[in-house]
Structure formats: C-alpha cells, structure tokens
Amino acid sequence: MYNLTDKVVLVTGAGRRNGIGEAVVWRFITEGCRVVISDIGSAKGTSFSNDHIGTTDDMNRLVEAIAAQGGQAIGIACDVRFENEVEHLFARTIETFGRIDILINNAGVGYLMEAVTNVSESDWDAVLDTNLKGTFLCTKHAARHMIRQGQGGSIINIASQAAKSGFPFAAAYTASKHGVLGLTRSNAVELGQYGIRVNAVCPNHITTGLGHWQNQYFSNKLGLSYDDYLQSIKDRNPLGRTGLVEDVAKTCAFLASDQAAYITGEAMNVSGGEEYH
Ligand SMILES: NC(=O)c1ccc[n+]([C@@H]2O[C@H](COP(=O)([O-])OP(=O)(O)OC[C@H]3O[C@@H](n4cnc5c(N)ncnc54)[C@H](O)[C@@H]3O)[C@@H](O)[C@H]2O)c1
Incomplete structure (x- = not known):
C-alpha cells in the first residue's frame, strides 16, 4: 500500500504480546518488509520483571507466526540501555538483511510510577535509560548505517501524550518522553542532509x-x-x-513511506483529538 516492499525495518520493544511493537511489526510485514524484532529478552536488575517485558520466547513465537505466513523476520535480544548490545543489534541486522531502512524506537518502560517524592534513583535511571538513552543509542547506530548506505532512511520514535502534557506519578516517564521529542527535533535537523527523516508519534492511552x-x-x-x-x-x-495498537502501526507505515517525504521533526498526535498541540 505504501510501496515499502523489501525495506528492512527494525522495531525495538516488539516482543511483548499485544503491544504496540507487535502491531507495528505485523503492519510492516503486510507491507512486504523484512523485519527485525528486538526486545530485552529477559528481566534484568531490580526495576524489570518478566511480567512486564517481551521475552526471547515471545520474540521466537512472533518470528514463527510471521514465517508461517510467508513473511521474513528475525528476533534479536537487545537491552537498549547498553551501547555494546545496540551495536551488536545493528551489526546482526546488516549481517542478516544487508541494510537498515527504517527504525522504530518503541522500547519503553511505563510501569514504574510513584509520587515524585518517592521515586527511587534506580527506577528513575531504568525509565530514562530505556525510553530516552535507548532511543538515542539506537538512532546513533541506525543513522551510521543509513549514512553509509547513502539512500536516506526513516526513524520513528514512539513518544507519548506524556511528551506534551504532564501526568501525576509519572515524573520519570513524562520527563523521558519530553526528552524524546527534543531528540527527535535535534536529529531531524542534523540528519536531514542525508535524507534521513526523524519523526515521533504521540499516542494517548492504549x-x-x-x-x-x-x-x-x-x-x-x-x-x-x-x-x-x-x-x-x-x-x-x-x-x-x-487508542488501538493499529492506530499507531498505521501512522508508522505512513511516516516511513514516501507519502511523508516532506515530513520530518514532527511529533504526530494519535490521540483521537485529546492532545492537539
Ligand atoms: N500503551 C500506551 O497507552 C502508550 C501510550 C503512549 C506511548 N506508549 C509507548 O509505546 C511504547 C510501547 O508500549 P506498549 O504500550 O506497547 O507496552 P509494552 O509493555 O507492550 O511494550 C514495551 C516493550 O518495551 C520493552 N522494553 C522495556 N525495557 C526495555 C529495554 N531496556 N530494552 C529493550 N526493550 C525494552 C518491553 O520488553 C516491552 O516489550 C512505549 O515506548 C510506551 O511508552 C504507550
């Protein structure tokens, strides 16, 4: 539908069942893309638990379901908080599919909520390191490959309504998502010269x-x-x-396509009109 056939797409945080990442993966598979499904794989440290993440088994199940329908996907575990893991993620992507065209920065932690007076330093770090630093690290390594390839690219950051408005008990989450918009705008201005467009999507509740x-x-x-x-x-x-996960997936397909060729540095609301600035 969007002329994305054979594009190589990498989606972080895509293993967890019924998540936005999973829907985005299926949407790009439907478009005929080759997809890298990445997720943390197993819980690490005190702030993570297997109840809240996409496990390696989840990723494998998704890869198998896609293969059963004739699609091409691989799963690669990566904790986006660590640069060595992110570097390895992109190296394996290039090894497997030869290139990277579209990056969807979707990995996020949204379950460590607490009154600001009680937020622990480790929870603050887990949220900021995943939502903001992880987006930076994946962008850094994707952009290096995109620049080398010389054919542009599209980077889409899944931000949030919390990137534009404040929410109680969500200091770290709200700060991280506001930061993602700053990163989006800076990267859009800087990477435009290489034909790399950088946009954010801001969903409300799903x-x-x-x-x-x-x-x-x-x-x-x-x-x-x-x-x-x-x-x-x-x-x-x-x-x-x-919202529905498909609302976000459709927006990602549009933003990644040539239909959005003149759109960069945008923070697009997908919120049914709840957020409009
Ligand atoms: N659901 C909503 O209402 C909503 C609204 C606005 C924005 N968002 C954003 O959408 C994105 C997806 O959220 P979702 O609702 O599908 O939740 P989800 O929990 O299904 O997905 C989040 C994924 O991120 C992964 N992840 C967490 N920490 C990671 C790390 N350090 N490294 C790699 N992967 C990691 C998790 O394992 C999980 O698979 C998040 O960035 C979230 O902040 C969600």
Whole structure:
C-alpha cells in the first residue's frame, strides 16, 4: 500500500504480546518488509520483571507466526540501555538483511510510577535509560548505517501524550518522553542532509500490557473500578474511545513511506483529538 516492499525495518520493544511493537511489526510485514524484532529478552536488575517485558520466547513465537505466513523476520535480544548490545543489534541486522531502512524506537518502560517524592534513583535511571538513552543509542547506530548506505532512511520514535502534557506519578516517564521529542527535533535537523527523516508519534492511552498496568494503577489511586476508570478516559476523548495498537502501526507505515517525504521533526498526535498541540 505504501510501496515499502523489501525495506528492512527494525522495531525495538516488539516482543511483548499485544503491544504496540507487535502491531507495528505485523503492519510492516503486510507491507512486504523484512523485519527485525528486538526486545530485552529477559528481566534484568531490580526495576524489570518478566511480567512486564517481551521475552526471547515471545520474540521466537512472533518470528514463527510471521514465517508461517510467508513473511521474513528475525528476533534479536537487545537491552537498549547498553551501547555494546545496540551495536551488536545493528551489526546482526546488516549481517542478516544487508541494510537498515527504517527504525522504530518503541522500547519503553511505563510501569514504574510513584509520587515524585518517592521515586527511587534506580527506577528513575531504568525509565530514562530505556525510553530516552535507548532511543538515542539506537538512532546513533541506525543513522551510521543509513549514512553509509547513502539512500536516506526513516526513524520513528514512539513518544507519548506524556511528551506534551504532564501526568501525576509519572515524573520519570513524562520527563523521558519530553526528552524524546527534543531528540527527535535535534536529529531531524542534523540528519536531514542525508535524507534521513526523524519523526515521533504521540499516542494517548492504549490498553496494551503496559496500558493495562496503568489502568489498574490509576483506578486504584482514584478509588474507581477498573471499568469506570476506563470509561472516564473514553468520556473525555473527542472520538469517545481509547487508542488501538493499529492506530499507531498505521501512522508508522505512513511516516516511513514516501507519502511523508516532506515530513520530518514532527511529533504526530494519535490521540483521537485529546492532545492537539
Ligand atoms: N500503551 C500506551 O497507552 C502508550 C501510550 C503512549 C506511548 N506508549 C509507548 O509505546 C511504547 C510501547 O508500549 P506498549 O504500550 O506497547 O507496552 P509494552 O509493555 O507492550 O511494550 C514495551 C516493550 O518495551 C520493552 N522494553 C522495556 N525495557 C526495555 C529495554 N531496556 N530494552 C529493550 N526493550 C525494552 C518491553 O520488553 C516491552 O516489550 C512505549 O515506548 C510506551 O511508552 C504507550
């Protein structure tokens, strides 16, 4: 549909079931792309737990499901907080598919929420290191290959409504996502000369694994039932619903395509009109 056949796409944080990354992967497979599915693979350190991540088994299952439909994908475990792992991720991508055309920086931690007076230094670091530093590291190494290839590229950062507005109990998350927009704009200005476009997508609430945890957290905080809390979010949305993973996946396909050839440095809301600046 978008003339992306054979493009090589790498999606971080793509292993977890029902996540935005998984939907983005399927969308690019449908477009005829070759896809690298990357995720942390196993929980590391005190701030991570296997309940909240995409495991190596999850990645393998997704690769197999894609192969069963005739698509081409590989899974590579990578903790985006560490440069040596990120460097290896891109080296293996080039080894396998020969190039990299599109990077989707999707890996994110959104379940370490706490009053700002109680946020631990280790949780702050886990959120900032994954959401912001991880986006920087993946961009750095993808852009090196894209510049060497000499045919441009597209980098899409999954930011958030929290990149534009403040949210309680989410100091680290909100700060990291605001930072992602700064990084997006700086990289767009700097990498434009190589034909590399850099954009961000800002979704509002989507009930993924991460979103489900947030529903539980905020409904408890507000003393509402889970369903009443979810309804309250829908009620304040101009389109009367929460987001779908496919809403983000469609936007990524558009932004990666030539249909968006003159769009860079953009922070596109995908929020049903809830966020509009
Ligand atoms: N769900 C929402 O409401 C919502 C709204 C706006 C933005 N987002 C953003 O969308 C992205 C995807 O979120 P999701 O809702 O699909 O949640 P998710 O939990 O399904 O996906 C996040 C993925 O990131 C991976 N990850 C976490 N730390 C990592 C690390 N250090 N290295 C590599 N991978 C790591 C996890 O394993 C997981 O697979 C995140 O960046 C999130 O902040 C989500």
